Amino acid sequence: NKSLAKEFNVKDKLYQLDLENTLYYSLNNEIPLSVNISGEKLKALKTYLNVLIEYFPVYLTKGKIYLQVLKEVVENKSNISGKEFREQVQVKEKKFTLANSGLKNWIGCKGSTPNFRGYPCGLWTLFHTLTTAAAEEIDDVHNNNLPVLQVIHGYVQNFFGCTDCVTHFQDMSKKRKLFEVHGGNESILWLWKAHNEVNERLTGDTTEDPEHKKIQYPSVENCPKCKLSNDKWDENEVLKYLKIKYSKTNIDFQGIN
Numbered sequence: 001n002k003s004l005a006k007e008f009n010v011k012d013k014l015y016q017l018d019l020e021n022t023l024y025y026s027l028n029n030e031i032p033l034s035v036n037i038s039g040e041k042l043k044a045l046k047t048y049l050n051v052l053i054e055y056f057p058v059y060l061t062k063g064k065i066y067l068q069v070l071k072e073v074v075e076n077k078s079n080i081s082g083k084e085f086r087e088q089v090q091v092k093e094k095k096f097t098l099a100n101s102g103l104k105n106w107i108g109c110k111g112s113t114p115n116f117r118g119y120p121c122g123l124w125t126l127f128h129t130l131t132t133a134a135a136e137e138i139d140d141v142h143n144n145n146l147p148v149l150q151v152i153h154g155y156v157q158n159f160f161g162c163t164d165c166v167t168h169f170q171d172m173s174k175k176r177k178l179f180e181v182h183g184g185n186e187s188i189l190w191l192w193k194a195h196n197e198v199n200e201r202l203t204g205d206t207t208e209d210p211e212h213k214k215i216q217y218p219s220v221e222n223c224p225k226c227k228l229s230n231d232k233w234d235e236n237e238v239l240k241y242l243k244i245k246y247s248k249t250n251i252d253f254q255g256i257n
C-alpha cells in the first residue's frame with residue numbers, strides 16, 4: 001500500500017483529527033438536536049453506531065470501547081431523547097475517550113475563515129472513509145444486513161442538520177438508485193460520483209471557500225491517470241486512488257497527542 005501511495009503521489013492526506021472532530025460533533029451536537037429518537041430515527045442511530053464500531057479508524061483501543069458502550073446505551077431502547085443521548089455520550093466519553101477529546105482546529109477541512117468548511121467537509125471525509133473501510137471486508141452485510149451506503153443515507157436523512165443538503169441528497173439517492181448499489185467498490189464509486197455532483201452544483205456558490213474551490217475530484221495533479229478527457233473518468237484508476245486516499249495507511253496523526 002505504501003508503494004501505491006507513492007505511485008499515486010497522495011499529497012491529499014486523511015487527518016485523524018478531522019475524523020475525530022467529525023465524530024465528536026456528530027455525537028455531541030448533531031444527533032442530540034433531535035428532541036426524540038425513536039422508530040426509523042433510532043434504527044438509523046443504531047446502524048450508524050454499528051458501522052462506526054466496525055469501520056471508524058480509532059486511534060486508541062479505548063475509542064472502540066467508547067463506541068461499543070454507546071451502542072449498548074441505545075441497543076435495547078425503543079426511544080431516547082436527544083438530551084439523554086448527549087448526556088450518555090458525555091459520560092462515556094470521559095471514561096473511554098477518543099484520542100482527541102473535544103473540538104480541535106480542523107486540518108484538512110480547515111476553511112480560510114471559520115464560516116467555511118469544517119464539519120460538512122468532515123462528514124464527507126468520514127463517509128468516504130467508512131465506505132472505503134467496508135470495501136476491504138469480504139462482504140459488507142454483517143451490520144444488521146445494512147450496507148454502509150444505506151447507513152449513510154439513514155444518517156443524512158435523520159440527523160444531518162443542513163436541511164437543503166438533506167433534500168438534495170434524497171433526490172440524488174433516488175435518481176442514482178442508492179438502494180440498488182451492491183458491493184464495496186460500487187459503494188465507493190457511488191459516493192464519489194454523488195459528491196462530485198454536489199461539487200458541481202456548488203461551484204461559484206456563496207458557500208464556496210475562495211481558497212478551496214470546488215473541483216471535479218480528484219484533481220489531475222493528484223491523479224493524472226484518473227481522467228480520460230474533460231468529463232470522462234477511468235473508474236478503475238479513480239477507485240484505486242480513493243482506496244488509497246481514504247485508507248488507514250494514508251492517515252496523518254498531526255495534532256493528535
Ligand code: FAD
Nearest residue numbers: 117120121123124164165168169192195196198207212217
Ligand atoms: P467538501 O465538498 O466538503 O469535500 C471534503 C473533502 O473531500 C475535499 O476537501 C476533498 O479532499 C474530498 N473530496 C471532494 N470531492 C470528492 C469526491 N467526489 N470524492 C471523494 N472525495 C472528495 N452544501 C450545500 O450548500 N448544498 C447541498 O446540497 C449540500 N449537500 C451536502 C450533502 C452531504 C451529504 C454533505 C456531507 C454535505 C453537503 N453540503 C451541501 C456541504 C458541501 O458539500 C461541502 O461539504 C461544503 O461546502 C464544504 O466544502 P469543502 O470545500 O470543504 O469540500
